[in-house]
Amino acid sequence: MQVKKWLIILAVSAAVLAGVAFLALKSQGIQTLLLDRVSDVFVNRGARTLPASDSLRVFVCGSASPMGNSGQAQACIAVLTPDHFYIVDSGAGSTANLQSGLLPLNRLQGIFLTHFHSDHIAEIYEVNLGSWVNGRPQPLTVYGPTGVETVVAAVNDGYSLDRKYRTDHHGLALLPPEMGVLSAKTVQPGIIFESGDLKVTMYTGGHPPIEPAVGYRFDYRGRSVVVSGDSLVTDETRKISDNTDLLLHDALSEPIVSTMSQAAGEAGRNRISKIMSDVLDYHASATSLIELGARVDIGMVAFYHLVPSVDNIVIKQIFERDMPSNYLLAEDGMWFELPIDSDEIRVSMP
Ligand SMILES: [Zn+2]
Ligand SMILES: [Zn+2]
Secondary structure (H helix, E strand, O other): OHHHHHHHHHHHHHHHHHHHHHHHOOOHHHHHHHHHHHHHHHHHHHHOOOOOOOOEEEEEEEOEOOOOOOOOOEOEEEEEOOOOEEEEOOOOOHHHHHHHOOOOHHHOOEEEOOOOOHHHHOOHHHHHHHHHHOOOOOOOEEEEOOOHHHHHHHHHHHOHHHHHHHHHHHOOOOOOHHHOOOEEEEOOOEEEEEEOOEEEEEEEOOEOOEOOOEEEEEEEOOEEEEEOOOOOOOHHHHHHHOOEEEEEEEEEOHHHHHHHHHHHHHOOOHHHHHHHHHHOOOOOEHHHHHHHHHHOOEEEEEEEEEEOOOOOHHHHHHHOOOOOOOEEEOOOOOEEEEOOOOOOOEEEOO
């Protein structure tokens, strides 16, 4: 009885204190006092930088597909070395993840597009703007298969007024206009370039009926990562991912998508049902990716561009069915660190 009485007193006291704090925050004097503190936090957060590392590093700036409502950003994978920083695709929500992950946007050297579905290109301008504002010293290059010029020309054109407003407002010295204009570079499957110790190779994906669709492999001082974009598992996938450390691949859960498509049909939601059944044959199924790992030599496989996005524990568990121990589901904000002269892959979520 005594314990119950004290618990009631504690609960009432906490409620009174919360009420007093809430009323105090309505006072302009208290707000001004706290604003100094809030400004300090804001300034300090802006000054924080990514810790240096000699490793090949991969950051998940977008792990979701357009299907589902998980709150995760759409397709975006960042690849960094001490001298390089590129992203593969620029899906909705991904620029905010690059910023909160403290990635050095002023150092961004290029975007590799896998294909031109909206969930892979939505934030090309946002990330361009973010890196321009942060002082990127050269125009940003967008690499991609045939079609990239059309996309980049439209982005440059559509945001020409935005660029003008920003330069007019902040000045030529802070925002030189030529740094805000994206440059497009059409590339074909094969080695795209070698820059210092980094080699980037494009390979042909299989995302029928979408063509072209490609993926990329990055090799750096004996470590390697492959990023698929949207693709089935094909012979090209097997070739490019053999003898690679880390494969990030789009992944679809066939049992979930089939069941959802059927349920939508039974509920009379025929448009949704048709779209769901259409996507079944243009993304790699989780099962096909597990088979891939059994046939070729891959250190670790991370499923991203999850179809559907993982917005509850049931979907997560079904996605993880029969997953080997070197497989995982990527999440926004996840880091993979591949130290040089090692086989190790360190996975972390800050
Ligand atoms: Zn696609
Ligand atoms: Zn996609």
